Amino acid sequence: MDDRGGARALDARDVITRMTTGLRATLLGGIGAVVIAGASQAQTFRFTEFEIQGNTRIEAATILTNLGVAPGQTVSAGQLNDGFQRLQGSGLFQRVEIIPQGGKLLILVDEFPTINRISIEGNARLSDEDLLTVVTSTPRRTYSPAQAERDAAAITDAYAASGRLATTVVPKIIERSGNRVDLVFEVAEGRVSEVERLSFVGNRAFSDRRLRRVLETSQAGIFRAIIGSDTFVADRIAFDQQLLRDFYLSRGYADFRVLSATPELAPSRDAFFVTFQVEEGQQFRFGEVSADSVLDVIDVPLYDSEIRVRPGDVFSPQAVERTIERLELLALREGLDFIRVTPRFSRNDRDLTIDVVFEVERGERIFVERIDIEGNATTLDRVIRRQFDTVEGDPFNPRAIRAAAERIRALDYFSQADVNARAGTAEGQVIVDVDVEEQPTGSLGFGINYSVEDGAGVALSFAETNFLGRGQTLNFTIDTGSQDTSSNITFVEPFFLNRDLAASFSLFYRETDDDDQSFDTRSIGVRPGLEFPTGEFSRLGVFYSLTEDTLNPNDTTQLSQILENDEGSNITSSFGYRFTYNTIGRGLDPTRGVRLRFGQEFAGLGGDAEFVKTTVEATGQRTIANEEITLRASFEGGILTSLGDTNSLQANRFFNGPRIIRGFESGGIGPRDLNADDDALGGNQYVAARFEALFPIGILPDEYGISGAAFVDMASVWGLDDTNGGPDGGQPVDDEFFLNSAVGFGILWDTQIGPLRFNFTSAINKRDFDREQNFDLTIQTRF
Structure with a gap:
């Protein structure tokens, strides 16, 4: 019991105990006496008068209604006891007594106080606002100890949901004047479980x-x-x-x-x-896989050709589902409605295979009456509706509706998204209900990054993936380092012209101030583009780029003649395309995948540069040793071909970086003018091959998030249009092909403050003027 400002703080449990004790005494002294007294009268009572004492807020009529005894009515002792229980259980009174006095029934009540205010004390991890939402007791209403106990349990459950199972909550009351009390929930927060x-x-x-x-x-x-x-x-x-x-x-x-x-x-x-x-059971693989149909309109061999799974592939429900989608889409392309594909499975336990026959059959004639969307306060209806391939009046396809539901959830605009179908207003029609609950889609980040080569820097970013509720993306970033600064703003409309066509617009600015170079650079440009799917795992993007590149020497007496030709500002106007095919993490087999990229850029639509730039990349990845080890191999290359009488510009040539080869500085391999401050010149061609294995470090607990990597990198940057180097252009520069290589190991640490990677590298094959980098640390964190 506490003393707060002279008022008594009572534990609600004490109140319940006192009430129970009073109830027991009342039953023994009141009803018990009635029963005993009434034994000679066949245990019946008849009251013509009722006297109620102790009620100040509760109307007498309300008390008599709960008692259930009318004047002149003959009642038994059991009926009188039932009325007493109703009064006591109404939650309005702390104590109730009923005393028969001949033809008069005396009813004594002690009303519960009203709640003046409700407060929570001792809470630090959860706010008052969050906890009061689970409290059902209300100010200016009657105080109920039982309800206060339930509220205390609800607060305890709220803490348990956040992992603090040791939390205890005690409801207490502080008595005020006028039969009022303050209800206080005292919280003792335990540690997180x-x-x-x-x-x-x-x-x-x-x-x-x-x-x-x-x-x-x-x-x-x-x-x-x-x-x-x-x-x-x-x-x-x-x-x-x-x-x-x-x-x-x-x-x-x-x-x-x-x-x-x-x-x-x-x-x-x-x-x-x-x-x-x-x-676990046994691992099954696909056995015979085929399509079949009894419908005359179905060309079974055509449907067989659409099946991508093959006998011997690991059995996967995702592969079955994807095949069903492909076959039903084929039926739509053939102009056939209400076609459903049902898989029939035959299990072969002896050879651990599952045969699958995809039965193409006619489904029920059901149409979509309408699509109702609720819960989207910010997101426009059309952003959700365009995730459906089905519109009002189309044939109803349950699989297409489920696929649309998955696409809605994949938007990551909603914390909850439920899509259900119900019977429509007429037979053969259904209504599709979409109920969503929105969540924040914008983020503002401040970050710190560090690398051995570029030093420490800061990053500021703003991202909104559902800009103005239109499903558009707006990104803005600023990155600063000790030797470079870059900023970029990008806007993406993912459904341009109401089609699956992503339109983007980027504006960028980059500036370098490298103490190891005899020149500084600055680039500013715009890049609009379009991207669209060309297949299940492939996309094609086209773009236009307009860039102004500026090269300013730090010391004109030492600047290479090759670079001096690029001095000042140069405009590059180009257009291009890039094709991407990617099954890593998305294909039929989750343990392996490939990523292929091919792109070309054509410059010469005005500006100072004329060239064709071609790049290609192929990456393969798979897991071995029961998915403990990930193997990855990448091959890439590029060719820059100058057109007309122009020479390639430094801004457009290829330079190596950590993405191409580890163990060397950026610009650390390739043609270099040794007669002019060792400037890195870049090259018109490059090739690279990287092989890497990622594996757990067994001596460390895996909850630390530390793993290891071993890698071998090989790359070459070579080829110039002009090899006359030196300050006066009289010294030739070696631009021949030379394959650099390095081996190393890395430590990857996936921390809550950001991913860290430590690389320790040793060059195997290099030239004397190549610049090694034996250790590299990168860290980036956002908060």
């Missing part, structure tokens, strides 16, 4: 380390003070079970089951030990 250990039982194909990377929940590591995913949340464990199922099913384990997910709370109540018991 973290997931100290995630373990698995029954897994043979994949290690605990690999399965932990699948889960949303993570183990508490060295950044436990700021990480959020290691906090125990019961609902998240259920989601983790679904993630495990999806992971195994996508890898052919058709019989996989999560037998149990058992969280055990430590005695200190600040840590959980979660154990998933799984049953």
Whole structure:
């Protein structure tokens, strides 16, 4: 019991105890006496008069209504007891007594006080506003100890949802004048209950380390003070079970089951030990895969040709779903409506294969009456509607509706998006309901980055992915370093002309001030473009670029003659295209994928440069050792061909960087004018090959987020239109092909303050004037 300003603070539990004691005494002294007294009268009563005492706010009529006894009515002792229980259970009174006095019934009541105000004390992690939303007690209403206890439990549950299971909440009242009380919830916040250990039982194909990377929940590591995913949340464990199922099913384990997910709370109540018991089963592969139909309008061989899965591929529900989509889209292209594709499975346990026949059949004639959208306060209806391939009046295709729902969720504009179909106003029609709950889509970031070569810098960024609710993207970034500054603003309309056509516009500015070079550069330009899909995994982009590049010498007596020809400002006006094909993380097999890029840029639409610039890149990636190790190989190259009598400009030539080859500085390989301050000149051609293996470091707990990498890089930059170097142009520059190479290992640390990578490299093949960089550290964090 506390003393606050002379008023008594009572624990609500004390009030309930007192009330229960009074109830027990009343029953013994009141109804018990009635029953005993009435035994000689066959336990019946008949009252012609009622006297009520103690009520100040509650009307007498309300009390008599709850009692349920009318004047002159003959009632039994049991009926009288029922009326007493109704009065006591109404929540209006702390104490109720009913005393029969012959033909008069005396009713004594002690009303509960009214709530003057409600406050929460001791809370720091959750605000008053958040906690008061779960409190059902209301000021200026009757105080109920039972309701206060329920409110305390709701506050405790709110803390439990944030991972603080040790929190206790005690409701107390402070008595005020006029039979009023202040209701105070005293909170003692406990520590966050973290997931100290995630373990698995029954897994043979994949290690605990690999399965932990699948889960949303993570183990508490060295950044436990700021990480959020290691906090125990019961609902998240259920989601983790679904993630495990999806992971195994996508890898052919058709019989996989999560037998149990058992969280055990430590005695200190600040840590959980979660154990998933799984049953993997066997891995299945596709057996015979074919299409079939009894419909005359279906050309079965044509549908067979649309199937991309092959016998021997790992069985995957995603591959089956994607095949169904391809076949139903083919039917639409053939002008056939109400065609449905149903997979028929035949399981072969002996050879661990599953045969699939995609049955093309006629579906029900059901049409979409309308699409109703609710919950989008900011996002325009058309942004959501364009995710549907179906419009009002089209044949209803459940699979197309589910695909639209996935596209709506993938927008990342909504914290929740539910898409359901219900019966329409007429037979054969359905209404599609879209219920969304919006979430913030803008971000403002301030960052710090560091690299050995460029030093420390700061970055400021603003990003809005749903600009003005139109689904448009607006990005603005400023990056500054010790030797360079860059800024960029980009606007993207993803559905230009109401088609799946992304229109973009970029304005950029870059400036370098490198102490190791005898010149500074500045570039400013604009780049509008269009991009659209050309296939399931491919896109084609076209663009126009207008750039002004300025080269200013720091010391004209040392500037290479090759660069002096580029001195001043030069305008490049060009257009080009780039084709991309990417299945990494998106293909039929989640353990492998490829990315192919091919692009060309044509300059000469005015300006000072005339050239054709061609680049190509091929990257392959796969996992081995039960997905513990990731292998990656990349090959790329480029050719800059000058047209007419022009020579290539420094701003348009190729320079190596960490993306091309590690172990050398940017501009550290390729043609260099040794007679003019060792200026890096760049080259008209380049090739590069990179091979890398990413693997866990077994001696370190995986919750630390530290992994290792080993790599081998090879690259060459060569070729100039003009090789007359030196300050006066009289010394030839070596621009011949030379293959540089380096080996190294890296430490990757995925921290909550940003990704860090440490690279330790040693050059294998280099020339005397090539510039090595044996160590590189990069860090970037945003807050």
